Amino acid sequence: MKRPMDPSEEARRLESDAKEEILSAKSLEDLEAVRVKYLGRKGLLTGLLRKLGEAGPDERRELGRFLNAAKSALSAEIDARKAALKAARDEASLHEESVDITLPGRAREIGSRHPTIKMMREIMEVFLGMGFTSIEGPEIETEYNNFDALNTPEWHPSRDEHDSFYVADGLVLRTHTSPAQIRVMKSQPAPVRVIVPGRCHRRDTPDASHVISFYQVEGLYVDYEVSMADLKGTLAAFAREIFGTETRVRFRPHFFPFTEPSAELDISCLVCGGKGCRLCKNSGWVEVLGCGMVHPNVFRHAGYDPRSVTGFAFGMGVERLALLKYGIENMRVLYDNDLRFLKQFQGMHA
Amino acid sequence: MRVPFRWLQDFVKIDVAPEELCAQLIMLGFGDAEVLPNEWEMLDSFVAGRVTAVEPHPSAPDLKVVRVNLGFAQHTSVCGAPNVEKGRIYAVALPGARLPSGDLVEQAEISGVPSECILCSGWEAWIDDSREELMALDDNAAPGSNLIEVLGLDEPVIEIEVTPNRPDCLGLIGIARELAAVYGKELLIPEPSLAAETSEHTGAARVEVEDVEGCPRYGALVCDRVEVRRSAAQVRARLRLAGLRPINNVVDATNIVLFETGHPLHAFDLARIEGQTVVVRRGRTGEKIKAIDGNEYELDQDDVVIADLEKPIAIAGIIGGENSEVDFSTTQILLEGAFFNHARIRRTSKRLGISTEASYRFERGVDVGAVLYVLARAASLIRSTSRCPFHAGRIDIYPEPRPPRRIFADPKRINRLLGTSIPEQEMCDYLERLGFLVSPGKELEIVVPTRRIDVEGEADIAEEILRLYGYDRVSEQAKASTRCYGRRDGSLFSIGRIEEALIGMGITQVLTDTMVGPTSLDRFRIGRRGAVRVRNPLGVETSFLRPSMTPGIVEVMARNLNRGSERVAVFEIGKVFAAGEEGFRERYALAVGLCGLDRPRSWHSKPREVDFFDVEGVVESLTRLLGVRVVFGTDGPAGLHPGRRATVMLPGAGGEAAIGHLGEVLPAIVEAMDIAHKVFVAEVDLDALMERIPEGLRYEKTPRFPGLKRDLAVIVPRSVREADVRRIIAPEGAPLLGSLELFDVYTGERIPEGTVSLAYRLVFQSDERTLHEDEVNDLQKKIELGVAKRLGGRLRSS
Numbered sequence A: 001m002k003r004p005m006d007p008s009e010e011a012r013r014l015e016s017d018a019k020e021e022i023l024s025a026k027s028l029e030d031l032e033a034v035r036v037k038y039l040g041r042k043g044l045l046t047g048l049l050r051k052l053g054e055a056g057p058d059e060r061r062e063l064g065r066f067l068n069a070a071k072s073a074l075s076a077e078i079d080a081r082k083a084a085l086k087a088a089r090d091e092a093s094l095h096e097e098s099v100d101i102t103l104p105g106r107a108r109e110i111g112s113r114h115p116t117i118k119m120m121r122e123i124m125e126v127f128l129g130m131g132f133t134s135i136e137g138p139e140i141e142t143e144y145n146n147f148d149a150l151n152t153p154e155w156h157p158s159r160d161e162h163d164s165f166y167v168a169d170g171l172v173l174r175t176h177t178s179p180a181q182i183r184v185m186k187s188q189p190a191p192v193r194v195i196v197p198g199r200c201h202r203r204d205t206p207d208a209s210h211v212i213s214f215y216q217v218e219g220l221y222v223d224y225e226v227s228m229a230d231l232k233g234t235l236a237a238f239a240r241e242i243f244g245t246e247t248r249v250r251f252r253p254h255f256f257p258f259t260e261p262s263a264e265l266d267i268s269c270l271v272c273g274g275k276g277c278r279l280c281k282n283s284g285w286v287e288v289l290g291c292g293m294v295h296p297n298v299f300r301h302a303g304y305d306p307r308s309v310t311g312f313a314f315g316m317g318v319e320r321l322a323l324l325k326y327g328i329e330n331m332r333v334l335y336d337n338d339l340r341f342l343k344q345f346q347g348m349h350a
Numbered sequence B: 001m002r003v004p005f006r007w008l009q010d011f012v013k014i015d016v017a018p019e020e021l022c023a024q025l026i027m028l029g030f031g032d033a034e035v036l037p038n039e040w041e042m043l044d045s046f047v048a049g050r051v052t053a054v055e056p057h058p059s060a061p062d063l064k065v066v067r068v069n070l071g072f073a074q075h076t077s078v079c080g081a082p083n084v085e086k087g088r089i090y091a092v093a094l095p096g097a098r099l100p101s102g103d104l105v106e107q108a109e110i111s112g113v114p115s116e117c118i119l120c121s122g123w124e125a126w127i128d129d130s131r132e133e134l135m136a137l138d139d140n141a142a143p144g145s146n147l148i149e150v151l152g153l154d155e156p157v158i159e160i161e162v163t164p165n166r167p168d169c170l171g172l173i174g175i176a177r178e179l180a181a182v183y184g185k186e187l188l189i190p191e192p193s194l195a196a197e198t199s200e201h202t203g204a205a206r207v208e209v210e211d212v213e214g215c216p217r218y219g220a221l222v223c224d225r226v227e228v229r230r231s232a233a234q235v236r237a238r239l240r241l242a243g244l245r246p247i248n249n250v251v252d253a254t255n256i257v258l259f260e261t262g263h264p265l266h267a268f269d270l271a272r273i274e275g276q277t278v279v280v281r282r283g284r285t286g287e288k289i290k291a292i293d294g295n296e297y298e299l300d301q302d303d304v305v306i307a308d309l310e311k312p313i314a315i316a317g318i319i320g321g322e323n324s325e326v327d328f329s330t331t332q333i334l335l336e337g338a339f340f341n342h343a344r345i346r347r348t349s350k351r352l353g354i355s356t357e358a359s360y361r362f363e364r365g366v367d368v369g370a371v372l373y374v375l376a377r378a379a380s381l382i383r384s385t386s387r388c389p390f391h392a393g394r395i396d397i398y399p400e401p402r403p404p405r406r407i408f409a410d411p412k413r414i415n416r417l418l419g420t421s422i423p424e425q426e427m428c429d430y431l432e433r434l435g436f437l438v439s440p441g442k443e444l445e446i447v448v449p450t451r452r453i454d455v456e457g458e459a460d461i462a463e464e465i466l467r468l469y470g471y472d473r474v475s476e477q478a479k480a481s482t483r484c485y486g487r488r489d490g491s492l493f494s495i496g497r498i499e500e501a502l503i504g505m506g507i508t509q510v511l512t513d514t515m516v517g518p519t520s521l522d523r524f525r526i527g528r529r530g531a532v533r534v535r536n537p538l539g540v541e542t543s544f545l546r547p548s549m550t551p552g553i554v555e556v557m558a559r560n561l562n563r564g565s566e567r568v569a570v571f572e573i574g575k576v577f578a579a580g581e582e583g584f585r586e587r588y589a590l591a592v593g594l595c596g597l598d599r600p601r602s603w604h605s606k607p608r609e610v611d612f613f614d615v616e617g618v619v620e621s622l623t624r625l626l627g628v629r630v631v632f633g634t635d636g637p638a639g640l641h642p643g644r645r646a647t648v649m650l651p652g653a654g655g656e657a658a659i660g661h662l663g664e665v666l667p668a669i670v671e672a673m674d675i676a677h678k679v680f681v682a683e684v685d686l687d688a689l690m691e692r693i694p695e696g697l698r699y700e701k702t703p704r705f706p707g708l709k710r711d712l713a714v715i716v717p718r719s720v721r722e723a724d725v726r727r728i729i730a731p732e733g734a735p736l737l738g739s740l741e742l743f744d745v746y747t748g749e750r751i752p753e754g755t756v757s758l759a760y761r762l763v764f765q766s767d768e769r770t771l772h773e774d775e776v777n778d779l780q781k782k783i784e785l786g787v788a789k790r791l792g793g794r795l796r797s798s
Ligand SMILES: [Zn+2]
Pocket: A269, A270, A271, A272, A273, A274, A275, A276, A277, A278, A279, A280, A281, A282, A284, A285
């Protein structure tokens, strides 16, 4: 009879074989096979455990302890190897799943705001921040509100059928949004701090700097002690906010029937910075808006007492500002409505 | 207004460059001021030449052979002018010079005599239209010197934009006064030498002013033994610098005075005035006058007319008549210096379509106080050009003298208005420099010169002070007022949100014309009856205020498709107008236009052509944003496809109110506009939508118990509308039916012809408990039954 192998020796050999095979398993499947081979129900190590009953009591205890230790050691080895193999496999499959991230995404189409309206909204925002509320007036306005109440002299050319559109006796397409001054002052007592954005119409022949229908933002601030210094402070801050903090501003006298004293606000030329160029006709300055202290006659027409309140008003052409700000040379481009042009104003850049 | 720089210096001596003067004028309140480029390059080859010998032409009796000293050379010229005189200096055109006729001067042989240059008339020298005689130059001009310099045409000319409130600056003296004030210089006003010796007219000439309203003041000087001839060359050149046309010494004198003082004058040939009587009266209906511009004008009763005993001889303040024009045979003149009603002059000038240097000034307002001065000044100029003395007799009809305006102004209040602290004395000084008379007191009492018709009150005084003090010296301050703050409300605010939402949907904002024409209205089958008509349109195609933005937005689409766009999605927000019985109505409207592909071409999905449901969807999303419920009705305007259009309606207590429409533009319209795609538009009354934006948002609890989902497919005849199906399912499923979602619409082989299958996902939900399958099954049965019974439909077995 062949002398049987020492069970403990056999166990030791099994353990070391198993460890080697675990480490050399190249895939989860290989590893599973190794597990089945040693630890499965019919595995080699399981077999030895099952045969424990055949050994003597002393031997059984010792061998049993050894086999159980080996079993849990191998299980741990398998788990560790399994984790390593799984990680490797995951990594490989992630690699396989990679996409060409330079392909364009499924972007949602975004439209754009018309540059005139974009400019108008920017203007509104600046004045909103300074305490001005936006209000509106009708485009068909009474001749009284559009001209008379604003102290427009009877001879003023803007009243002319040649310069303004009429739709009925006494009804004109507003030539500026200023008549809303009268409407707001008639509807409430001072203080009033409003801007009036809106479309206006003048009977001009369209050219590079005129269109028939254009947008204007009018402003009015009336209170018990509003001065020319307030006007300058407000409008200079506005100009710097819209055109940049380095912008220099200048106020010079001008004439408007509805303000006295009146002024024109110029900014340092955005193209040449003041040195002189084609845009500024070599003066270094470009005109931005008209303004002035509300004429006492306007207060009288609106039912305010010019001896007790003062105020300033201003008005600006939105298109003109858009042209300056975006460097557009011809105003008609704005109203050609070419999508290739309009889409350029998609961004948020101020 | 053109301002010759050296001429201006006659009235104020300011030693600065013309460009600097322009900058100063702009800071004084002139609209614009710039130095014009020199306009006289064509005179480069013209020089002064002294005639040293005049001999008869050997073969042509009308011609003379003239020797001319040009300084650098002696030339021979063959000349036909009657006034060529030995020893005198004339303008000479050298070979290479171009004449106004277009001809180039070259050496030539005239009837056998070589001619090396041309002695020029005023016309040939580009100065005026005198062709009959040579233009003699000043005797001191150096032969050979360039004509531009001899005539002073190298003088810089400044073009100044005078604001309409300052007619007093429509003359050199007015501008000089401003400059003198700001530079602290003396204003030099020429004293007419004739002023003292002009006396009351005692002769036969008479003036009667019948129309005092039209002519508050009429002054005249009657001058005898006047010699009418061409003015000196320098005077003629100067007039050209000012942009005026030289005529003769009398007319030129009136023009010079107009140009210097801004006050127009007119000269009549007294011999041609019937009865030597000037009558200032209203025009008579049917009356006609042939003016010196060669045109005949018909007068009416609103016109101020200068007439004699028989006929009109001038349209007052605008233009003179041919029948009383001064010419070279005139010996006795009546100089008119008047003050006419500016509104009347303006109306006549507008009605007759004549604008002259005179009307331009009279309609803005001239200085009533300057009448006698300008007359004397003109007479004095005329006399200086006459060789013999003449007498001038004065007539002045001024029934209601207008005293200068007096204004009281409070320096404290002015400083408060301006935000300055200018001392009272400084204010007085500024005003006095501008010619105001100031008396101190509790308030300043200020006498306003009659020329300053624009200065009416304290605010005007404040501006005068500020102009000289300097706008730049006012500080920049900004008071924050807590009594009024910026509010985000009103339609503009809501419109801003709507714009942003539409932009987020990939739609681009456009702005189209407010004014439209019959062609586009007819094309879109929009009636003109309710449209607002512009009384004075620029053209017939802009003669209505748009009643709808659809035509405009479709035109924008057509243009972009033409330029190669494959996908056009645009919107416009603006006013539309309607004429009704209660007058005009203007409302904010929104128009959306979709055409072409629904999205850009891409590698991941195939774009398709947009359809009805795209445009409908835009309206649905938008109304969701506004929180306003709308329903769609099966109707719409004639410009939309009858099978693919809908009315947008607001449900309300009194029924549904239509607020717009959407759909496919009629294919015939689209074809006529050369568009190769289907075009979809929506247009809604935005004001109506915005009025419905709900206020006071309160939240609703989200369901605590799980809902039961059921999918349900209904087959109904195709004549049944989906909304009808929903309208049955919803009440049948109530109150447990929480939501109802249409997820499929099928027509095809798998169902009978003439039917459509609609698939819904229903979610049943209760606030109080978890629902049982059974009760949901019962509800589903009820729904099935309802659909079958009322719509002839059945459930599709899945
Ligand atoms: Zn520049």
